[in-house]
Amino acid sequence: MQGPERAWKRGRTELKVQKIHRLLRRYDPKNQTDPKHRRKPAELTRRSAANPPNTSEKSRSAEHSADQSLEKVGADSKVLEEATLSICKSLLENNPRTGNFGALIRVFLRRTNELKISAECQNQLFIWQAHNALFIICCLLKVFICHVSEQELLLHFSYCKREPGSYEPDSEDLCEELLFCLIHLIVELPLLDITYSVLLEAITALIIFLSYQLFNKEIIHESVIHKYLMHGRCVSNTSRLVKTLLYNFIRQEKSPPPGSHVFQQQADGGGLLYGLASGVASGLWTVFTLGGVGSKPTPQQDQSSPLANQSLMLVLILVNLTDAPDCPNPYRQAVTSFKNTQDSSVAPSPTPHSFQINFNSLYTALCEQQMSDQATLLLYTLLHQNSNVRTYVLARTDIEILVLPILEILYHVEERNSHHVYMALIILLILTEDDGFNRSIHQVILKNITWYAERVLTEISLGSLLILVVIRTIQYNMTRTRDKYLHTNCLAALANMSAQFRSLHQYAAQRIISLFSLLSKKHNKVLEQATQSLRGPLGSEGAPLPDYAQDLNVIEEVIRMMLEIINSCLSNSLHHNPNLVYALLxxxxxxEQFRGHPCFQDIMQNIDMVISFFSSRLEQAGADLSVERVLEIIKQGAVALPKDRLRKFPELKFKYVEEEQPEEFFIPYVWSLVYNSAVGLYWRPQDIQLFTMDSG
Structure with missing residues (x-):
């Protein structure tokens, strides 16, 4: 097996880290069906570095409540799906003759013309009618998309009440008109209690329009619906749509209580139809509020934001649409180029669809919502593809409020799905590519990290905590998943930081050496097994030699990386890390066993020299030295050690590079999040083709 690919450039070592969908492999969401993986964002509060957020027990309790709420919503959606399926199928069969689907859409389009004025005047009748019409359209669309091709769906938009099977070839393109109307509604209609439901339904409708991908095993590269969104009238609202959806995510507006958006019955009773209409609207709204009819809202329900969740889902779907042959994805262009509203020096962007947004508000929302897969995926997308966001994040003086939730995801690796863990790890890798970040994290001092259970950490730097969590992830992987690529990325993050290690906590220094000890024992065990296998009959069927040889090669690569990390720290910041020298001694x-090994001889020279130099000084100081005295001798020796005695190696730097066809991973991943976490949407597992779904 070949080692990590390296490219030498400008005196720095850059590692092309294993590309993402090779790392994560094709999505298999079986582990997503466990309710513990369907989490709502936990509440994290902004605190000072000296008083970091305690997210362990509180966030777990909140997530448990959110899981129950999501299960309730999922159950409601499933009941609705089953109750309306036969009616929707009947309309599907009769629509070529009746044209009812197109007629319903025209009713909705007429109602939307008055929505903005209705909202300004607090006139709820048109809003209620538009919402109910759109709700029915969504129910029908879901069934149509699941059972007919895209071309057949477009025909259903054109059927009218004429002879059976007739249609108007020269009529307006009702499908594009509906898409444009939905986008226009989202960007124009103000967010109020009375408009919350129709805005949520409009976003849901766009998700449903794009859900053809769920029923295709292969990634969709050509689609009429995609063409409408990326080429037609809709593209003019690209930046406004993305901006509105991001602000919905930022604001995290709670859903209004059931009935608050429904007009009140007039004093004179308002007539039977008026009261019935109010009752129907109130009943429909329970599908979208957590809890349903007659249930008592939990504290987490009160804080939930279906609109924010659905908006984030739609952003992720749009950003990951594949480029058209003659046009790049405009929604990806918008997300990867937007700028900060607070930056007065911003010049007009040459990138199409660019806009400005408040980075401070976006940063706060991202920090508070990292316990959800979709928020972590958005953060990854922005850090990897939007240089403006990446520069802003790296310049923040409160970087700990972003890094701590990421570390907690990695710490609870056994409770998270593997894709969430990988996204969190790659975010750390991207951050550690910046030397300023690597220096600053050692200057942030944290107190009382309650979720770290292995040891009481009353005071520790953010950098040392990051090292502890990454090493713990490596050890977990060694004993459980045994994924080489996870090792590669964990070690890459440590390597990026190694030259800037400062004042390492004694426990962090111990864990670095303990990990090397674990690797050393693993190496000896595999080497012994390989040696024993050589004594057996060569060439016999099922001989274990190839497996042992491969395991030995992998473990030696990891040991080499650990030695390079230790060497990088000693070469660049030995005098800042007496605890690491102490643990080394x-x-x-x-x-000792690696001095003569051909794979490690060069990198062992500096480590050997440091061990010999400080061992000699300790011997001169006498026996029975206290820990404090040993550390004092190490600090004095670090000043006296001539730097030219340490051999210089190229700077140890790793860089994350995304796969050339990232959609092979991201599109199934995004749609799995929609399947599991979108509000008010249910698809039968047996209908899903994009990924393998456990229907049980």
Missing amino acids: YKRELF
Whole structure:
């Protein structure tokens, strides 16, 4: 097996880290069906570095409540789907003769013309009618898309009440008109209690329009609906749509209580039809509010924001649409180029569809919502593809409020799905590519990290905590998943930081050497097994030699990386890390077996020299030295050690590079999040083709 690919450039070592969908492999969401993986964002509060957020027990309780709420919504959606399926299928069969689907859409389009004025005047009748019409359209669309091709769907938009099977070839393109109307509604209609439901329904309708991907095994590259969104009238609202959806995510507006958006019955009773209409609207709204009819809202329900969740889902879907042959994805262009409203020096962007948004508000929302897969995926997208966001995040002086939730995701690796863990890890890798970040995290001092259970951490730097969590992830992977690529990315993050290690916590220094000890034992065990296998009959069927050889090669690559990390720290910041030197001396015997190994001889020179130099000074100081005295001698020796005695190696730098066809991973991943977490949407598992779904 070949080692990590390296490219030398401008005196720096850059590693092309394993590309993402090779890392994550094709999406298999079986582990997503466990309710513990369907989490709502936990509440995180902004705190000072000295008082970091305690997200362990509180967030777990909130997530448990959110899981129950999501299960309730999922149950409501499933009941609705089953109750309306036969009616929708009947309309599907009769629509070529009746044209009722097109007629319903025209009713909705007429109602939307008055929506903005109705909202301004607090006139709820038109809003209620538009919402109910759109709700029915969504129910029908879901069934149509699941059972007919895209071309057949477009025909259903054109059927009218004439002879059976007739249609108007020269009529307006009702499908494009509906898409344009939905986008126009989202960007123009103000968000109020009375408009919340219709805005949510409009966003849901766009998600349903794009859900053909769920019923295709292959990634869709050509689609009429995609063409409407990326080429037609809709494209003029690209930046406004993305901006509105992001602000919906930022604001996290709670859903209004059931009935608050429904007009009140007049004093004179208003007539039977008026009261019936109010009752129907109130009943429909329970599908979209967490809890349903007659249920008592939990605290987490009160804080939930279906609109924010659905908006984020739609952003992720739009950003990951594949480019058209003659046009790049305009929604990706918008997301990857938007700028900060607070930057007065911003010049007009040459990138199409660029806009400005408040980065401070976006940063706060991203920090608070990291316990959800979709928020972590948005953060990854912005850090990887939007240089303006990446620069802003790296310049923040409160970077800990972003990094701590990411570390907690990695710490609870056994409770998270593997894709969430990988996204969190790659975010760390992207951040550690910046030397300023690597320096600043050692200057942020945290107190009382309650979710870290292995040891009481009353005071520790953010950098040392990051090292502890990444090492713990490596050890978990060694004993459980044994994924080489996860090792590669964890070690890449440590390597990027190694030259800037500062004042490492004694426990962090111990864990670095303990990990090397674990790798050393693993190496010896595999080497012994390989040696024993050589004594067996060569060439026999099922001989284990190839497996042992491969395992040995992998473990030696990891050991080499660990030695390079230790060497990088010693070469660049030895005088800042007496605790690491102490741990190195305490376990010096671990390194003896690697001195003569051909794979490690060069990198062992500096480590050997440091061990010999400080061992000599300790011997001169006498026996029975206290820990404090040993550390004092190490600090004095670090000043006295001539730097020219340490051999210089190229700077250890790793860079994350995305796969050339990232849609092979991201599109199934995004749609799995929609399947599991979108509000008010249910698809039968047996109908899903994009990924393997456990229907049980």
